[in-house]
Amino acid sequence: MEANNISPVKRKRRIMEVKNDDFNKIIQLIRAGSNLDIITEVKKGLSRRVFDGLKDQTNLDFTRLSKIVGTTSATIHKKKTTDKFNKLISEKIIAVAALYDFGYEVFEDKNDFDAWMGTENTALAEKKPIELIDTVLGLNEVRNVIGRIQYGVYA
DSSP, X not given: OOGGGOOOOOOOOOSOOXXXXXXXXXXXXXXXXXXXXXHHHHHHOOBHHHHHHHHHHHTOOHHHHXXXXXXXXXXXXXXXXXXXXXXXXXXXXXXXXXXHHHHHHHHXXXXXXXXXXXXXXXXXXXXXXXXXXXXXXXXXXXXXXXXXXXXXXXX
16 A cells, blocks of 8 residues: 555544633643743633633533532622633633543534533542543543543553
8 A cells, every 4th residue: 555545544533723812822832732832821821701701611500510620600600701700710711621621522523522521430449530530530530531531451
């Protein structure tokens, strides 16, 4: 077989881009693996628009997503779209966006991944993944399970 007959592997679509330039910029940085650029954005603080983009893409309600990123829904509702979050919340928003982006890629279906996040999981001591991602350790554990699913070594 000639090399020019080999089609490149196409990467599955992850989180869709939305009509939210702030959110799309963060997703592009995550996909590029540009940690230094992400750190710069975290230090500047992410805007409420980025949070809204994440909420829209994950279909999580304000209360659930607020808890996951470490704040209250009242605090979120008080912010204007251009208001910035502190570094801790900004970093958590990026971590959750990256997790969902990865999950949507591995599951190849947004609805399947969303359902998986709300289902008790043997690999997570019968916990629902969504219940664990409000901590860094829990988020990392959920990401590890998704990685095992990706490589077919789910146990």
